[in-house]
Amino acid sequence: MTGPEFLQQLINGLTLGSLYALIAIGYTMVYGILRLINFAHGDVLMAGCYIAWYGVVMFHLPWWAALAGAMALAALLGVLIDQGAYRPLRQAPRISALITAIGISFLLENLGLVVFGGRPKAFVRPEVFNHIYQWGELRVLSLSVWVPVITAVILAGLVFVIYRTRTGMAMRAVSRDMSTVQLMGIDTNRVVALTFALGSALAAAGGVFWAMKYPQINPLMGVLPGLKAFVAAVLGGIGNVVGAMLGGMILGLAEILLVALLPEMAGYRDALAFVLLIAILLLRPTGIIGEELPE
Amino acid sequence: MRRILLIITVLLLAAPAVPAATVAGPVKIGVILPITGPAAPYGEAALQGIRLAHEHQPTVLGRPVKLLVADNRSDKIESSSAANRLIQRDKVAVIIGPLSSSTTMAAGPVAEKAGVPLVTGWATNPVVTRGKKYVFRTCFIDPFQGRVAANFALRDLGAKTAAMLIDNSRDYSVGLAAFFQRAFVAGGGKIVIKSLYGAHDQDFSAQLGAIKSKNPDVIYLPGYFPQLPLIIRQAREMGLKQPFLGGDAAQADEVLKIGGQAVEGLMLTTHFDESGATTAAGKRYAAAYRAKHKKAPDAMGALGYDTYMIVLAAIAKAGSLQADKIVAALEATQGFAGVCGMTNIHGHDAVKPAVILKVKDGKYVYVTTVEP
Numbered sequence: 173m174t175g176p177e178f179l180q181q182l183i184n185g186l187t188l189g190s191l192y193a194l195i196a197i198g199y200t201m202v203y204g205i206l207r208l209i210n211f212a213h214g215d216v217l218m219a220g221c222y223i224a225w226y227g228v229v230m231f232h233l234p235w236w237a238a239l240a241g242a243m244a245l246a247a248l249l250g251v252l253i254d255q256g257a258y259r260p261l262r263q264a265p266r267i268s269a270l271i272t273a274i275g276i277s278f279l280l281e282n283l284g285l286v287v288f289g290g291r292p293k294a295f296v297r298p299e300v301f302n303h304i305y306q307w308g309e310l311r312v313l314s315l316s317v318w319v320p321v322i323t324a325v326i327l328a329g330l331v332f333v334i335y336r337t338r339t340g341m342a343m344r345a346v347s348r349d350m351s352t353v354q355l356m357g358i359d360t361n362r363v364v365a366l367t368f369a370l371g372s373a374l375a376a377a378g379g380v381f382w383a384m385k386y387p388q389i390n391p392l393m394g395v396l397p398g399l400k401a402f403v404a405a406v407l408g409g410i411g412n413v414v415g416a417m418l419g420g421m422i423l424g425l426a427e428i429l430l431v432a433l434l435p436e437m438a439g440y441r442d443a444l445a446f447v448l449l450i451a452i453l454l455l456r457p458t459g460i461i462g463e464e465l466p467e
Numbered sequence: 468m469r470r471i472l473l474i475i476t477v478l479l480l481a482a483p484a485v486p487a488a489t490v491a492g493p494v495k496i497g498v499i500l501p502i503t504g505p506a507a508p509y510g511e512a513a514l515q516g517i518r519l520a521h522e523h524q525p526t527v528l529g530r531p532v533k534l535l536v537a538d539n540r541s542d543k544i545e546s547s548s549a550a551n552r553l554i555q556r557d558k559v560a561v562i563i564g565p566l567s568s569s570t571t572m573a574a575g576p577v578a579e580k581a582g583v584p585l586v587t588g589w590a591t592n593p594v595v596t597r598g599k600k601y602v603f604r605t606c607f608i609d610p611f612q613g614r615v616a617a618n619f620a621l622r623d624l625g626a627k628t629a630a631m632l633i634d635n636s637r638d639y640s641v642g643l644a645a646f647f648q649r650a651f652v653a654g655g656g657k658i659v660i661k662s663l664y665g666a667h668d669q670d671f672s673a674q675l676g677a678i679k680s681k682n683p684d685v686i687y688l689p690g691y692f693p694q695l696p697l698i699i700r701q702a703r704e705m706g707l708k709q710p711f712l713g714g715d716a717a718q719a720d721e722v723l724k725i726g727g728q729a730v731e732g733l734m735l736t737t738h739f740d741e742s743g744a745t746t747a748a749g750k751r752y753a754a755a756y757r758a759k760h761k762k763a764p765d766a767m768g769a770l771g772y773d774t775y776m777i778v779l780a781a782i783a784k785a786g787s788l789q790a791d792k793i794v795a796a797l798e799a800t801q802g803f804a805g806v807c808g809m810t811n812i813h814g815h816d817a818v819k820p821a822v823i824l825k826v827k828d829g830k831y832v833y834v835t836t837v838e839p
Contacts, residue, residue, distance in 0.1 A: 177676060181676050187672070289503075291721065292693050292725070306706075390505070
């Protein structure tokens with residue numbers, strides 16, 4: 173493999189990685205606060221994509237307005253899911269909530285099939301993201317430059333909210349000990365709802381950029397990005413937003429380089445993600461920069 | 468008075484004899500197709516063809532035909548359970564479908580075991596019917612399709628080198644690529660790279676990067692929707708300028724919608740095009756399809772139409788719904804002038820012409836017909 177070709181593959185890996193990262197951040201946030209693996213995250217992503225699609229195709233909104241609308245409505249969906257499905261189980265064993273999350277995931281997928289139909293739809297990529305930058309043999313889509321930038325901005329915003337605001341302090345406190353926090357006069361339900369709103373809005377944003385990069389959407393589109401984002405989140409240290417970004421990048425690079433360097437192993441691409449998951453759980457269960465869970 | 472009573476009695480006695488013919492009920496034909504899932508665009512097109520055929524010929528053996536459509540959700544496991552359901556619960560006489568080779572290989576053994584004829588109109592992998600007594604197909608098989616594509620690449624495109632990009636999870640894609648390779652190499656061409664991808668992949672930058680560095684004359688892509696338009700879009704974004712050559716799965720409205728400008732120039736081998744229609748049935752079908760759906764007819768629907776008609780002709784010839792008689796009639800299908808041209812069943816596979824299409828100005832345009 174030549175130098176420029178390798179460099180091109182590195183860029184391809186980082187592009188894919190930053191999409192995984194964007195989705196993983198929302199995933200890991202909900203886990204960090206609630207210790208709940210929200211398997212419906214990928215399906216909220218799907219719902220967000222359809223909302224944006226309807227916004228652009230039916231209401232002729234500009235892409236940014238459709239994105240904002242998708243994030244807002246996905247946030248609402250996230251809050252409704254929390255209120256309807258997870259809140260009644262707050263005191264139940266963790267496994268009950270996990271199984272409920274899987275149930276919600278199936279519900280959203282099949283609801284999507286009924287409401288949106290099984291046929292995939294073409295997603296529109298706005299002009300801003302459709303330029304191609306070329307340096308010699310290297311070619312980069314402008315979307316691939318924007319996604320890491322947007323991911324970094326969102327990450328910075330989240331870190332600020334979590335570590336520098338009163339709400340963020342409440343979130344961190346809830347993640348430590350929910351019942352004690354209630355005694356301190358904090359409305360935990362409000363904090364959890366806010367977490368779901370933020371996480372779901374991020375899922376919608378991740379989904380819309382995913383759909384701009386791979387421009388077809390269908391009701392089952394959230395399954396694989398959701399699973400990959402879960403792997404990325406665990407890889408980086410689940411519950412840690414910076415770790416999610418790191419995990420996403422590593423996963424994206426690993427997948428692309430596997431296919432680029434060992435073409436005959438391309439069929440094992442998804443397997444690689446899960447082998448990485450198993451390896452990290454065996455060797456370092458807290459992830460690359462995850463903190464030790466309090467006893 | 469007595470006479471009137473007698474007439475009434477006779478009428479009453481005779482009355483049950485009239486509905487007796489309809490007590491046998493409709494002839495049930497099961498249809499297994501991907502109505503949802505990634506292969507839905509093909510399934511919907513195929514079903515349009517079957518429904519049109521059903522409108523044109525709604526009876527056989529003097530009984531109405533009832534279509535029972537089962538959705539296999541583009542999935543192998545769902546296909547075999549759909550076959551089970553149609554056979555055990557609905558007691559269908561014949562099954563039409565499924566569509567892809569992989570799903571037909573899943574449903575075929577179920578029908579074989581139950582002794583119910585299963586006729587696919589679309590599964591082109593040769594293994595589908597191998598060693599089966601009850602499994603048939605009404606489309607050509609991939610050794611032929613691969614050869615047509617290879618010869619077209621060598622002669623008409625003047626290609627000397629080719630890259631292949633194969634969906635490793637589909638029997639159709641793997642098989643078709645192997646037959647293309649055999650014919651392309653036999654014709655003096657060289658395969659410079661063989662890249663693989665999976666059914667759930669959405670990012671192909673690694674494979675396309677490797678292909679770009681080998682600079683082939685043509686890229687053979689025996690892929691399915693939805694990956695196919697994504698692959699071609701990403702290839703054009705990465706600066707690959709080579710022509711893409713696909714198989715019969717490269718024809719679907721969504722390929723054009725999602726591929727947009729990028730799929731211009733895509734060429735493919737398939738079963739039918741209205742401009743190349745040689746038979747009266749083909750011309751009649753094209754007109755009827757246009758009148759009903761207000762768009763150009765595609766190959767999947769044409770195959771659906773032919774499959775239904777071949778199955779009905781076999782039932783009529785068998786004179787009953789006994790599976791073995793239908794099988795014998797299907798095996799003896801010769802010179803069937805269908806929508807897709809002259810069709811002969813050899814063994815359990817069909818021998819019939821292929822057409823080559825090209826995407827131009829957002830439409831599939833007829834290039835040529837290749838006789839078997």
